[in-house]
Every structure is written in C-alpha cells, then in structure tokens.
Amino acid sequence: MPRRFEIIGNGAMLDPLYFAMLAPAMLLSLWATFATKRRFAQFAEVPNARGMTGADAARAILDRAGLHHVRVEPHDGWLTDHYDPRDRTVRLSPDVYHGRSISALAVAAHETGHALQHAKRYWPLEVRTLAVPVASLGSNLGFILIAVGMLLSMAGLSLLGVILFSATVLFQLITLPVEFDASERAKKLLFDHGIIVPSEQAGVAKVLSAAAMTYVAAAITSVLTLLYFLIRLGVLGGRREE
Numbered sequence: 001m002p003r004r005f006e007i008i009g010n011g012a013m014l015d016p017l018y019f020a021m022l023a024p025a026m027l028l029s030l031w032a033t034f035a036t037k038r039r040f041a042q043f044a045e046v047p048n049a050r051g052m053t054g055a056d057a058a059r060a061i062l063d064r065a066g067l068h069h070v071r072v073e074p075h076d077g078w079l080t081d082h083y084d085p086r087d088r089t090v091r092l093s094p095d096v097y098h099g100r101s102i103s104a105l106a107v108a109a110h111e112t113g114h115a116l117q118h119a120k121r122y123w124p125l126e127v128r129t130l131a132v133p134v135a136s137l138g139s140n141l142g143f144i145l146i147a148v149g150m151l152l153s154m155a156g157l158s159l160l161g162v163i164l165f166s167a168t169v170l171f172q173l174i175t176l177p178v179e180f181d182a183s184e185r186a187k188k189l190l191f192d193h194g195i196i197v198p199s200e201q202a203g204v205a206k207v208l209s210a211a212a213m214t215y216v217a218a219a220i221t222s223v224l225t226l227l228y229f230l231i232r233l234g235v236l237g238g239r240r241e242e
C-alpha cells in the first residue's frame with residue numbers, strides 16, 4: 001500500500017526506481033546546459049571576420065528570404081534568444097543582438113531559421129506551436145491527476161493524467177526536428193550569404209551542436225518520466241500485487 005504514495009508530489013524523488021531511471025538523464029541535462037553556456041561564452045570572445053552583429057545577420061537573412069515584415073528586437077537576459085511565431089518577431093539577447101562574435105551570428109541565424117520554418121510552413125514547427133497549450137496543461141494538470149489518482153487508488157484518473165503528460169512528451173520530441181532543422185538552416189544560410197567565411201564554419205557548428213544537446217536531454221528526460229509513470233501504474237512491467 002505505501003507504494004501508492006511514493007509518487008505523490010516530491011515523494012517521487014524518494015523512489016529508488018525514479019532515481020535509477022532519471023538520474024542519468026538529469027546528469028546529461030546538467031552537462032548539456034553547462035556545455036551550451038561554455039561554448040557560447042567561448043565563441044562570444046571570437047570576433048567574426050565581417051564584423052557583423054547578430055541583429056545585422058538576422059536582418060540580412062530575413063530580407064533575402066523576403067521576410068521584411070519579421071522584426072528583429074533586442075531582448076533582456078543571457079541566452080534568452082527566441083523566435084515568437086505569434087507576432088513574427090526574432091528576439092535576441094544583448095550579447096547576440098549587439099555582439100560581433102561567432103556566437104552572436106550562430107544564435108541569430110538559428111532563431112532566424114525558426115522564422116523561415118514558420119514562413120515555409122515547416123510542419124514540425126506547426127505541430128509544436130499547436131501543441132504548446134496542451135503540453136503545458138499536460139505537465140501541470142497531468143502530474144496532479146496522476147498524484148490524486150494514486151492517492152485515491154483511482155487508476156482511471158492516474159491514466160488520464162499519464163495521457164495528458166504524454167502531450168508534454170510529444171512536444172519535447174517534436175521540438176527535436178524543429179531545433180535541428182533551424183540549426184542546419186542557420187549554418188547553410190550564414191555560409192551561402194557570405195556572412196561567415198569558411199574558417200568560421202567549425203565555430204558556428206560547435207555553438208549550435210552544444211545547444212541542440214539541451215533539447216535531446218530534455219526529450220530523454222520526459223520519455224523516461226513517462227516510462228516511470230507507466231511502470232509505477234502497472235501499465236508496463238506487470239501490475240504490482242499489493
């Protein structure tokens with residue numbers, strides 16, 4: 001019977017199975033976050049040959065794609081760069097917006113890559129945008145339903161929570177092609193438009209591949225969390241006799 005209470009709230013943290021399944025993924029996440037910051041900082045010290053800022057590069061790529069209506073704006077914070085599909089705006093952190101480094105070009109081009117995906121109706125991005133509200137519901141209400149279902153021994157309620165949580169997992173998985181594709185576009189566009197010179201390609205690739213690892217780690221973490229719930233609910237690995 002106590003088993004049923006283990007995944008309530010932070011109780012999951014005390015479950016050895018949870019640790020065994022999730023600890024490697026959490027370590028990978030920590031490492032990926034560290035590597036992303038280190039790579040960005042490393043190449044933020046390296047000026048790019050053309051002396052362009054991230055904002056210049058983003059504007060140049062967007063204009064050449066005919067996306068004059070997509071805005072490029074400065075945004076507070078460090079590594080807070082993103083593309084917002086709702087108002088078609090590329091927001092770049094100060095180091096990227098004003099920076100004239102390899103890192104600034106890599107990140108600016110990556111976010112611009114998302115704007116191009118949007119314009120070309122790249123389907124994984126469309127699915128991800130649609131999934132955002134369901135995914136945030138899944139990560140909040142999903143956990144609550146799983147916990148309450150287990151507390152009250154209502155397997156159906158827990159299962160409903162797991163189904164909701166699956167939306168979060170799908171969101172993390174669909175994020176992978178979206179992010180990898182944006183980075184591939186970034187590398188190609190920077191080179192094709194002559195924004196970077198050949199000797200700068202390796203640095204750009206290093207900055208972008210480190211960032212991609214954070215998404216891989218997040219996807220692995222969410223898949224393993226789902227598997228953990230399925231095992232604890234007896235859906236996988238046989239129902240536990242109590």
Ligand SMILES: [Zn+2]
Nearest residue numbers: 110114179182
């Ligand atoms: Zn991205």
